[in-house]
Amino acid sequence: MPNYAECHRDLDSYISARVPVICMRTIEQQRALRLVRTAATHARRGNMPFWIYTRATGLRDLRTNAPLMDDRSLTGAMEYAAGQFTARPNATLVLVEPDDLDADTPLTRHIAELARLADTNMGSIILITDSPVWSGLQRLGMSLQLEPPDADEMYATLSAFLDDHRGHIPIAWGEQDIRRASEFLVGVTEGEAINLMATVAAKGSVDEGDVLVLAQSKDRIFNDLTGLQKVPLKAADYAVGGLSNLRDWLRRRGRLLQADLRATDLRPPRGVLLVGVPGCGKSLSAKAIAAQWQLPLYRLDMGSIHGKYLGESEGRFREALETADRVAPCVLWIDEIEKGLAGAGDGTGVPQRIIGQFLFWLQESQSRSFVVATANDVRSLPPELLRKGRFDELFFVDLPDAQDREEIIGIYYRRYLKADPDPEQLARLVDLSEGFAGSDIEAALHDVGAEVYLGGGTENLRPAFVLDTFANTVPLSRNNPEQIEEIRAWGRERAVPAGRFTATTAQGPAAPARRIVFLDD
Ligand SMILES: Nc1ncnc2c1ncn2[C@@H]1O[C@H](COP(=O)(O)OP(=O)(O)OP(=O)(O)O)[C@@H](O)[C@H]1O
Ligand SMILES: [Mg+2]
Known part of the structure; x- marks a missing residue:
């Protein structure tokens, strides 16, 4: 009821x-x-x-x-x-x-x-x-x-509003659109929903695309949120190179996140855990997902969750999750999740309780908040979190291979030099950047871009300068090879590659998605 x-x-x-x-x-x-x-x-x-x-x-x-x-x-x-x-x-x-x-x-x-x-x-x-x-x-x-209206009540409220305006302004919404809009509005009060709907209608018509406009403007009524930080998005900045497997997966799941699933037993996707090598696009992907799905992005800072007083951390964490439910649909980005959850055996029981709260929420929350959690130090992640059914998928973000590097070089060459690299130079840059993370490539081309700016434009750019800059870049992976190798060994064995499947994984019958199997599973 x-x-x-x-x-x-x-x-x-x-x-x-x-x-x-x-x-x-x-x-x-x-x-x-x-x-x-x-x-x-x-x-x-x-x-x-x-x-x-x-x-x-x-x-x-x-x-x-x-x-x-x-x-x-x-x-x-x-x-x-x-x-x-x-x-x-x-x-x-x-x-x-x-x-x-x-x-x-x-x-x-x-x-x-x-x-x-x-x-x-x-x-x-x-x-x-x-x-x-x-x-x-x-x-x-x-x-x-008395809680704010659920999706069915919201549907009644929106239908009544639209019926009231039919004949006065063109209304392109059918039953399905009203349903979707009502689901998006769950978490706001009836008065707020009417304000939002009225603002949409005030432009003189209610068009199909307004369902998404409504979902996006919903988060404007929330300011000063507890525990969550709104991340401003600029769509143009989030071109991701490589990670094609992750991107394909997200494209399919994005449709499920928006769909009306009431007639099915399916639930909206819960989220992904991205683990892997530093600088290879985990945080960037969180922003890109929100930008692509046109959803607001909220960052949950695990570091700020921890308080001095007994029960404080758990209280803050719970509040942050409740807030995420209210602002949904959204992308909830939990960066470096291991920092908040590590130390399960620290004697205070706090991390353990936070993990428990988080798992409960992942399982029980009905809101459309899609979690993108990222982690570097996978070894300190609690095993419960990695078990099947928590996140929809666990992706491993590896150093980009040659084809991915080519894409990433293309992105930043165009961004910082306002030109396409010629094919021969591109091929050499791909070779020179072996072992580079995406962030190394970005930093090298940024340096080149800065020199070009100071040197009076691309006409004066010597191709050799770009090659030299790449050759002189010491990638992150070379600074700390042991750590990177450990992360890679862990991820390759246990997670689904975020990049395209390599020749070995693509051969033979399609391999089932790899997942951690624990002894007590
Ligand atoms: N696959 C990629 N495509 C395009 N740009 C990339 C890619 N990977 C990294 N970059 C560039 O490097 C920067 C840093 O990447 P990002 O912050 O996403 O790394 P990360 O995987 O979250 O690393 P960390 O583990 O250190 O947090 C990005 O802002 C972007 O400029
Ligand atoms: Mg990051």
């Missing part, structure tokens, strides 16, 4: 049961009030008084909206209610967002006292609030939580 219908049912029975305090936790005041109004206007409740107090409007009759007193203070309203509770049975006072409900204060004690008084004459107090309620008050009654 959708949460709204559930709240409706519960509120109705609490009102009928004359529960003295009903706490409604929600960030959507208007929606909560609609529920209360529906309950109050129920035919059988005609002779039950309902009053509502808000700071802006003072105390009013909930049904007629007629003011009941001139004094707009909360204390005044509570005094009025106290008099009425003793004089009339079955009265209900609705308090909207009273301040400081979460602690034992004179106000919360006053409300509790009023509730006890109401209880003697079948009276009741409904509290609508977005903050927790002091336990002393909560224990006098029942609580319910």
Whole structure:
């Protein structure tokens, strides 16, 4: 049952049961009030008084909206209610967002006292609030939580909005488009959804492409997010060379991420773990995926998760994941995941609990947040994370082979020198860059680009200068060959290559994707 219908049912029975305090936790005041109004206007409740107090409007009759007193203070309203509770049975006072409900204060004690008084004459107090309620008050009654709309409710809201505008503006959306838009909007409030939809419609039409526009503009309503950092994207900057296997996989999965899967038992893709040699395009791929799928990119900094106090790290991590659910659809980039999860045996139990939280979320979250986790030091990754069914795939990003280097050289030659390399020179650069990571190639061509700029343009560029720069570059892999070899040995054996399958892997019957198999699997 959708949460709204559930709240409706519960509120109705609490009102009928004359529960003295009903706490409604929600960030959507208007929606909560609609529920209360529906309950109050129920035919059988005609002779039950309902009053509502808000700071802006003072105390009013909930049904007629007629003011009941001139004094707009909360204390005044509570005094009025106290008099009425003793004089009339079955009265209900609705308090909207009273301040400081979460602690034992004179106000919360006053409300509790009023509730006890109401209880003697079948009276009741409904509290609508977005903050927790002091336990002393909560224990006098029942609580319910009104969540933002789910996809079905969102569908109803959007359909109603569009029906309202049909005939006034051209609307190209069919049922499927409304469905997709509703799924994208899960996590925002009803009011926010209407604002977003209205902004789209304000240009004078609702077009097919607006489904994606809506998904993208959704994240503009979230600022100051806990634990997540929004990464600005500039599509032109994320050309990735090589990694063709990963790119093919992503192309296919991208369609699944956008599809309406309700009629199937499939779930949207969860994410990939990219492990491998430094400087070969793991972080770049995270940005490229978000840019290609036109989804906002959020970075979860594992380093900033760790706090000094007991339980702090877990709390921050949970908040970050909840935020990711709210901003979805998005790409959630967890860079250097091993840094946050390493040290499982450190005695504090913190990494272990964080790993547990993360695995639970990976399995249970229904949101369309696609995780791109990257790691260098694979040996410190907890084995649970690598087990089948956690990430959709584990890719190994290796040093680029000759064909990949050719692509990467092409990308940066054009970017920094504004020209294509001639084929003969390209072939020599490919040879010279044997053992280079993508970042080495990028850095070398950046140096050349800077010299060209200082030297007055490409006309003055000697081809030998480019070759010399490459020849004089000491690639990262040569600085620390043992470490690189270890990473490569690990990845080749256990993960799916992100680059194209090499001759040996492509021969014979298609090899099943390689996965780690643990003894207890
Ligand atoms: N395959 C590639 N295609 C194009 N550019 C690349 C590629 N690999 C690396 N680069 C260039 O090198 C830079 C660094 O790459 P990136 O940050 O993605 O490496 P990484 O694999 O995340 O490394 P690390 O493990 O050190 O974090 C990129 O910003 C890009 O300029
Ligand atoms: Mg990186």
